[in-house]
Amino acid sequence: MSKLSIFNRRSFLKTSALSVVALSAGLVLPKLSAFASAAKLHNNPLAIPALDMGTKQGNKTIFNLEIQNGETEFFKGVKTKTRGVNGALLGPTLRMKNGDDVQLNVKNSIGETTTLHWHGLHIPAKYDGGPHQPIKHGETWSPEFTIMQKAANFWYHPHLMGKTAEHVWQGIAGMIIVDDEESEKLSLPKEYGVDDIPLVLQDRRFFKDGSMTYKPSRHDIMAGMIGDVPLANGTIEPYFEAKKQLLRLRLLNGANASIYELAFSDNRSFKQIATDGSMLEKPYEINSIILSPGERAEIVVDVSGGNNFMLLSKPVEGGGMMGGGMGSGMMGGSSSREEYGIPFNFLEIRPAENFQKSPSIPSKLTNINWLDEKQVDKERSFLMSMQMGPMAMLGSGKSHTINGKSMDMKRIDETIKLDDIEIWELSNDSNFAHPFHVHDVQFQILSRNGKKPHAGERGLKDTVLVNPNEIVRFIAKFDDFADEKYPYMYHCHILEHEDAGMMGQFLVV
Ligand SMILES: [Cu+2]
The missing domain is CATH 2.60.40.420 (Cupredoxins -  blue copper proteins)
Known part of the structure; x- marks a missing residue:
């Protein structure tokens, strides 16, 4: 795949209906330092994945998942072939509690074999959903296990030998939120979709016809398949209206290969409260956080200040190794982003005019049993x-x-x-x-x-x-x-x- 065949982000944006409003208002793509205004740059409401609490059947909680083919309108009037779980793209947020006995009925309807792996969960190997648990088209796989986790965020995605990258790229992934007795008592933002939102962060490349067929080049196999279009919960150029002062973001780097250094456009600080598999013992105040593929973090940001602001991944410094040096050594080969030298704007956050004040977050979140x-x-x-x-x-x-x-x-x-x-x-x-x-x-x-x-x-x-x-x-x-x-x-x-x-x-x- 030559670079020319890849959707050129800038030229696409010029013709995209999504950006017509921004362009006619005389706005340009934001730079990291030039976004401290109340400008509205994104025009698509952020998709919030459906919340699936499962259904109780005796002592068990049952989740019914169907991996399926579909079409997604990333760009207005353009249908893109995608895959998802219980929908055309991505999947519902599964919510479970520590100690729950769960059964997940996973039906495969995509026309080829795949798997579904429960990333981060401590479960028997035969229910792990890795390469040894293939699900053929038309079949249903029904692992059952007990949730034995501290409160945190996990996720599910295919893990078929040699096909993981393609199936994730096509859109099969979703989050799992695990709560526990301790987390339920914490005074943290917890209204799903209002002040507590999951964010599956990814990037994709689109061809001129709007398709995002997975065709890695030799270079992509070495550098990883890095896209030039950022997506949050599968939404391109999304915005979110924050109705409360504190916003809890459950961040998942669901990209195939991109490492993100996440920050806000006005460099406001925020508090990290969780890692992949637990809360932190106490909140950690920072201005940016690095998340590599598969990693999660939970953060709480105060939206006060009067302006809209962007959650973004900072521009890549140094450059990919194919281009010579590795710079900081952090990032591998992201030619598209280097070319433009722009940040990845994942999500515009628009504080509501009369947002509700939130209680401050606790200084103690959990205890971790440190191994000796x-x-x-x-x-x-x-x-x-x-x-x-x-x-x-x-x-x-x-x-x-x-x-x-x-x-x-x-x-x-x-x-x-x-x-x-x-x-x-x-x-x-x-x-x-x-x-x-x-x-x-x-x-x-x-x-x-x-x-x-x-x-x-x-x-x-x-x-x-x-x-x-x-x-x-x-x-x-x-x-x-x-x-x-x-x-x-x-x-x-x-x-x-x-x-x-x-x-x-x-x-x-
Ligand atoms: Cu690697």
Whole structure:
């Protein structure tokens, strides 16, 4: 796919009905520093995914999900083929409570095999929804398990061997909110869709006919499939009217490959209150947050100040590795965004004129049971590598590896004893940052290059970004579920890297 065939964001915006109002009002695309006005730049109301609490059947809560094909009107008058769950694009927010016994009936109606993985949940391997649980077209897969999580945000997405990237790109993904006794008592914004909103952040490329067919180039397999059109809950150029002073955003980086550095256009500070798998012990005040694919964070922002403002991902600095240097070493190959040097404007927030005041948020959110390094039973190390030279043919099984091996579904890479506490040391000798994700457990980051992680990473995690030449150590306990047959996965969450082989599997026995 040549660059010319990719939708050019600027020229598209000029002709797009979405931008006619902005352009006729004499407005231009906002720059990071030039957005401190009450301008209305986005014209589409943010889609809020339907909230699905399941239905009680005896002691069980049942969720009925159908993965299906559909069409989505991203651009006015243009129909784009997409896929979703219980709809044409993305899926409902599933809401569960710690201790719930749930059954998820997942029907596949897309015409080809896929899977649905419950990212971040601590559940038996045979219900994990990974490569070993394919669902054929027309079939229904019905895993059932007990929710054993602290309150946090999880998500679901396909995880079929070699097809994860394509199926996620087409739109199959949704959030899972888990509540617990503790979180329900906290004085936090909690009116879904009003002052408590899930945000699935992604980016896509569109062809001139409006299609977003998944056709990665060789470069995309190396850099990851990075789009030039930002989407929040599948909405292009969305706005949200905030009717209350404090707005709680449940952020999910659901992109195939893009790492986002999220901030507000007026650089206002906000409070991070949760990581991937738990609340933080106390709120952490920051001005920006980095989320790599698969990672989640919850933040609370005060919308006071009188102006509309934008949630954005800061412009990429440094540039992709294909273009030479890696700059800060944070971002991998995002040619489209570099070309324009513009921020990714995810969501315009419009404070309502008479927004309701919110109570301040608590200073104590939870307690985390920190694992003790002295209790460690075993240490393992995982080196993520990429062969970049002309000799490194894609599909040779050598281009994307962990510990020199490319994923093989018939090979078990690690075997862990049930109830063991382990330290995993992650390293990366490639030029790309890789978000390392492990199934089954929520881990605790011990260090980055020997230093304690910053306060925003001191919560439970299941995905962690490992920068080039960085060493990240985490500790985790592999308890509750043993299975001699079905493995769990660990992999890079840049989906093109995962599909190209940067994945391995472990048994807990
Ligand atoms: Cu990777």
